[in-house]
Amino acid sequence: MNEQAVFAGFANPVDPSPAELRTWAYDPNSVALAGLPPDWDLLVAQDSLIATLYDLAADQACPARRFALHCMYIYTADAVRTDFRAHPKRKLKKLIDRAGGLQDENLRIWAANAQALMSNPELFDYAEWCQGGLVRKPRRLLT
DSSP states (O other): OOOOOOOOOOSOTTSOOHHHHHHHHHOTTTOSOTTSOTTHHHHHOSHHHHHHHHHHHHOTTOTTHHHHHHHHHHHHHHHHHTTTSSSOHHHHHHHHHHHHTSSOHHHHHHHHHHHHHHHOGGGOOHHHHTSSHHHHSOOOOOO
16 A cells, blocks of 8 residues: 655644745655645745745756645735735745746746736636646746
8 A cells, every 4th residue: 555655844834944845845755745734835825935935846856846836826826916915026026037037937937927917917817826727737828
């Protein structure tokens, strides 16, 4: 029987540190969300972890790369939908600028989509931004 390993490296899985999140992301036996709170993606898509999530999403060797990119889409949607009360606009713009200069196509698509959503909040669709649609089927949104 092949059971999913439960990652035991979080002091508090509801509020992981950047180092804990990074350790989890590179552990190939615990990348599955087994043992973590429901909607954990919503919990970790926060200001204190967004730089770590960005780094994980940019690393092609990271087993949790898609999860990190998914969290970046959640963070972006949360920022724009709350008119930047949930997350600062300057922080999001800095991430978008960093991603634009990368060779990584998925992050460049995320940056283009984030910029499009900032310009046109009506592009928000919960399934696409918060349930992984834009990660499963990467594409640039039309503005």
